[in-house]
Amino acid sequence: MILFMLFMVTTFNYADRAILSIAGTAMKTELGFDAVTMGFIFSAFSWAYVLGQLPGGWLLDRFGSKRVYAASIFIWSLFTLLQGGVHFLGVLWAVPALFMLRFMVGLAEAPSFPANGRIVAAWFPTAERGTASAIFNSAQYFATVLFAPLMAWITHAYGWSETFVVMGVAGLVLSMIWMRVMHNPKDHPRISPAELAHIRDGGGLVEMDQGIAAGKGSQVNRGVKLGYLKQLLCNRMLAGVYLGQYCINTITYFFLTWFPIYLVQERGMSILKAGIVASLPAICGFLGGVLGGMISDRLIKSGVSLTWSRKIPIVAGLLLSTTMILCNYVDTQWLVVGIMALAFFGKGVGALGWAVVADTSPKEIIGLTGSLFNMFGNIAGITAPIVIGYIIKETGSFQWALVYVGANALLAVISYLVIVKDIKRVELKPLDDAGQPYKKLSGVGS
Numbered sequence: 461m462i463l464f465m466l467f468m469v470t471t472f473n474y475a476d477r478a479i480l481s482i483a484g485t486a487m488k489t490e491l492g493f494d495a496v497t498m499g500f501i502f503s504a505f506s507w508a509y510v511l512g513q514l515p516g517g518w519l520l521d522r523f524g525s526k527r528v529y530a531a532s533i534f535i536w537s538l539f540t541l542l543q544g545g546v547h548f549l550g551v552l553w554a555v556p557a558l559f560m561l562r563f564m565v566g567l568a569e570a571p572s573f574p575a576n577g578r579i580v581a582a583w584f585p586t587a588e589r590g591t592a593s594a595i596f597n598s599a600q601y602f603a604t605v606l607f608a609p610l611m612a613w614i615t616h617a618y619g620w621s622e623t624f625v626v627m628g629v630a631g632l633v634l635s636m637i638w639m640r641v642m643h644n645p646k647d648h649p650r651i652s653p654a655e656l657a658h659i660r661d662g663g664g665l666v667e668m669d670q671g672i673a674a675g676k677g678s679q680v681n682r683g684v685k686l687g688y689l690k691q692l693l694c695n696r697m698l699a700g701v702y703l704g705q706y707c708i709n710t711i712t713y714f715f716l717t718w719f720p721i722y723l724v725q726e727r728g729m730s731i732l733k734a735g736i737v738a739s740l741p742a743i744c745g746f747l748g749g750v751l752g753g754m755i756s757d758r759l760i761k762s763g764v765s766l767t768w769s770r771k772i773p774i775v776a777g778l779l780l781s782t783t784m785i786l787c788n789y790v791d792t793q794w795l796v797v798g799i800m801a802l803a804f805f806g807k808g809v810g811a812l813g814w815a816v817v818a819d820t821s822p823k824e825i826i827g828l829t830g831s832l833f834n835m836f837g838n839i840a841g842i843t844a845p846i847v848i849g850y851i852i853k854e855t856g857s858f859q860w861a862l863v864y865v866g867a868n869a870l871l872a873v874i875s876y877l878v879i880v881k882d883i884k885r886v887e888l889k890p891l892d893d894a895g896q897p898y899k900k901l902s903g904v905g906s
Contacts, residue, residue, distance in 0.1 A: 462583050463592055465641060466576055469533060470599035472631050473572050475607040476540045476565060477505060478716045479623055482611040482738075487620050497555060499849025502717040504562035505569075506841025512570025513838070514689075517831025525575045525582075525827075526642045532575070533635035536568035541628025544621040573814065574830035581818045581826055582645055585662020587760050590770070593815035594753020598808060600712065601749060604742030608720070612736065665823055688825050688888050692832055695886060698820065700879030704774070705813045705837030707872035711781055712811075713844040714865045715741070715804065718858075726858045727793055737797055741804035748808025752777055756812055767883040770816055773809050774876050780806025781869035788859045807869070813837065822888045829886075840868075 480487075480502060519528045539561050546557045576596050584592045607627070614623045645651060645659060646667065692698055719741075723734040752773040759769035784803035787796050813833065821829035848861045 461641065462579065463595055465638065466579060466596040467599045467602070469529070469634065469638065470572070470576065470596050471603045471606065472533070472627070472634055473536075473569060474600040474603035474716070475611075476536060476627055476631065477569075478604060478608070479540070479543075479611060479627060480562070480717070482608060482615060482623065482720055496846075496849045496853055498721075499846045501555070501559055501562060502713075502845035502849075503842045504559045505566035506713070506838050506845075508563040508566030509570050509838050509841060510835050512567045513574070513831040513835035514828065516571035517574050517825075517828035520571055520575055520578055520827035520831075521825060524644070525578050526639070526644070528571050529575045529642075530635050530639045532568050532571050533631060533638060536565045537628050537631025537635065539564040539568060539628075540624055540631060542624075544624035544628070546621075570831075570834075573834050574827050577814050577817050577821070577830035577833075578827050580814070581665050581821065583659060583664060584818075585659055585664050586766075586819065587662060587757055589818045590756035590760070590812060590815045591750070591753040593818060594749050594751075594756075594812065597811055597814055598746045598749030598753075600716075601742040601745035601804070601808060604715070605739045605746060608738045608742065609736045612734065665826070688822070689828065689832070691888055692829060692886065697880050697882060697884075698833075698886065700875045701813065701816055701820070702833060702836035703879065704872040704875040705833060706840050707868040707875065708778070708807065708811055708813065709837045709840035710844045710868040711803075711807045711865055713841050714848065714861075715745075717845045718848050718852075718861065719800070722858050722861075727796060729793070740797055741801040744801040744805035745808040748777065748805035749811055750808075752809035752812055753815065755809075756815065766819060767881075770812055770819070770883050771876055771880070774812050775810070775873050777806040777808065777810025778869045778873045781810065782866045785862050785866040788862055803866075810872070816883055819883055820886055822886050825888075 516528075516532075543558060543561045543565075546554045546561070549557050577593075580589055580592050580596070611623045611627070614626060643649070645656060645664065715738075720734045720738045723729045723737055729737060755773045756769050759772065760766060764772075781803045783799055783806070787799050790796055790799070814830075817830050817833050844865075847864060848858075851861045851864065852858060
């Protein structure tokens with residue numbers, strides 16, 4: 461049930477991010493956007509999402525995953541709903557209003573994936589985290605499978621604004637369901653002592669949020685957290701993981717933002733057909749995501765080291781993602797969709813970053829660690845839509861845009877093979893209350 465709720469919430473999370481890609485063509489026609497303006501509007505979400513990561517991680521460590529996540533779902537759904545009314549403002553005010561509302565959606569969604577990482581670290585043993593992380597992460601593909609055809613049909617039948625209204629109302633309802641069914645491992649009314657012991661003995665951090673409900677909050681003060689943050693930023697392994705996630709998210713944001721528009725403008729599909737066709741690569745991404753997690757966990761259980769159990773599917777999957785460049789050399793629509801489906805399948809297999817976060821995060825600041833990882837990864841949400849927008853404007857086609865996205869997949873492979881030597885939990889150096897390392901005193905015994 462915990463994993464199912466993570467999956468459903470993440471599905472809505474990504475569906476709300478992707479609405480603009482489905483409704484974008486109709487909005488461009490009605491409100492007169494060009495490709496660069498559309499790129500900046502696409503990026504508005506990620507500006508706020510990146511800026512909100514570290515504050516979001518602090519909130520999670522201070523108040524716990526359940527309450528912060530519920531507030532996050534409610535607020536981002538409210539701002540999604542409000543986007544449906546920007547056309548009432550007229551063309552002059554529609555662009556800044558839409559940018560600000562997308563910005564607020566991004567700010568509200570900032571704690572979501574770090575919360576997913578915290579919940580998986582609390583509820584799942586190490587040997588099950590790969591599959592659990594892959595399942596909630598694969599919800600990004602399921603969001604396209606489930607909602608892209610639905611949103612395309614609503615846009616086609618009723619108009620683009622109604623799409624925002626439907627998704628916003630559904631999210632508000634989901635926030636109330638979340639508050640009712642989510643619990644910490646030790647507090648869940650249906651957990652058995654055997655299950656709790658299985659999670660704890662396998663490495664699950666079942667006591668992560670104990671005491672938060674009573675108002676005690678995190679026992680790590682702000683100064684110490686800033687000191688720990690410096691240690692994370694200086695860690696070579698984490699630097700490679702952050703770079704890899706940035707490159708992987710470049711692929712993600714291409715599919716979330718420009719891919720349906722690519723099908724309409726470059727391949728001549730209708731909006732309705734593009735919404736349906738976009739779900740096919742997403743199905744393959746979903747299957748690849750689940751398969752990648754299962755392969756990784758199976759390797760661990762077979763005695764392969766944690767490092768290579770994570771690296772093998774990541775490297776193999778991302779190499780497969782580079783095949784999207786082949787779309788530049790084919791003209792048949794079904795072949796283009798097939799190549800994109802293969803590339804997205806590979807991206808799904810390789811998207812194990814959140815499992816790596818659960819494996820490597822120091823238990824003292826697991827929310828902050830996940831936020832830092834997510835912050836670097838989602839800088840791609842700022843750069844990718846804008847860079848692709850400029851490429852399209854300057855070249856008049858998507859050919860070099862596909863090369864740009866494929867090159868990022870290759871760079872992620874290099875990052876995991878060259879920079880990330882070992883995958884292991886980071887051990888933080890102890891700090892005093894001011895956030896400074898303890899000094900060793902000469903002449904004093906242990």
